[in-house]
Amino acid sequence: MLASLLPGFRDVRSALVAGYMWFGAGWLLIGHYGRPPAGLLARPAVELLELFGTGGRLAAISVLCLLIGEVTGSVVAGVFGRLSQTYLHRLTAADLDHLPGGPLAVFRPVSGRTVERMRGRIRQEHRQRQEELISDATPRGINPHEVDRIALDAVREVLHVSPRLIVAKPELFAEYSRFKAESEFRDAILLPLPVLAVAVCVNLTAPAWLEALVIAAVLLADGYLFAQSRKRFRQAHSLIGHSVADGTISSAAMSD
Structure with a gap:
């Protein structure tokens, strides 16, 4: 019962907590700097909240916080996701041996180990394809440029192939979803x-x-949370990359 509720709880947890934080911050700041003579809320608003009762007020505030958190969380996730895509699109075949650093490297969605395993899988499939198609009279060998081109396309698809894991291996998708x-x-x-x-x-x-000390400590904690967020994001999509390398799910780039 509890396990079946966890995925749904994860969907609303981030938005709800973020919304409550925004609501609490706004309430405190408005109350400190912009308190009107009649109080923080106008009298009609106060009367309406009193009409709702305690439970109704909590429900209304929770829905409001959920909406605020959903909007702000989606904006942040969208910006970070776009930066991850930008990092992947700037990769070249020469970067696959050692993934480049720089400011955008913080948003790198997969580990170097994942890229190497995916290249190994593509190299193996490329060799098998050549053995099936090339005659004995034709010289055989791996075309490294072709392998790297396919590997680069496959790595760029890692952000978009997670739905295939739902059918192929639900337990792995649950782990991906948790990360x-x-x-x-x-x-x-x-x-x-x-x-x-x-x-x-x-x-x-x-x-x-x-x-000032409290704010500095919170900023340090915020930086730590950012680093942990990027680590979890990389773990999630590295799991997808390993699934592609294991053959659990297919990649359009490797199927062509």
């Missing part, structure tokens, strides 16, 4: 976490140096 959900959760709270820290600090009666 991906952990990455998305960290991505979703990257922005609201420092904003919430600032909102809390401006409402504290503490020395400025202590507030």
